[in-house]
Amino acid sequence: MKITKEEVMHVANLAHLDMDESSIDTFTFQLGKILEYVDTLNRVDTEGVLPTYHAIALTNAFREDIQKDHFDKEQVLGNAPEKEDGSFIVPKVIQ
Template identity: 55%
Template sequence: MKITRAEVEHVAKLARLELSEPELDTFTAQMDSILAYVEKLNALDTDGIVPTSHAVPMENAFRPDQPKDSIGVEAALANAPQHTDSFFQVPKVIE
């Protein structure tokens, strides 16, 4: 699969990237190499191979949830730059 310079320019425009002429040439060649490799992979017979999300078996590394007491309002607001009563005060963003 050959990618054209115009397609690279189009993708750059969609991504809102401004590329110089040498960058366009470089990215066109690099993307063409990537697509050629993907075409090679598509030629492989993958019938009977179970899809996996990881190459090796994985387990959840998180600890189990344990309920604990809250830190309290005063501790939560201790490092807040601004607060009003028991609430964080933030700048207004909607007019």
């Protein structure tokens, strides 16, 4: 197979995803098939070809460094799953 169970678990870990045993097996099988297919790209000679990261030639879009309208604290916190005293609440980081 193109990708092992251990690699899928490693990548899931990097992406902060938990997986049970059966999902790991399914994903390993499906991703293996997809990656085998992607390997057809190795038939293409890309020596000296510049990669394209944007479809349209773009330069940096600059603007004047002036303050614009922005959300107030209530709006920013409006969708927070947990909040208190104008802050986002997260579980304890330091034990």
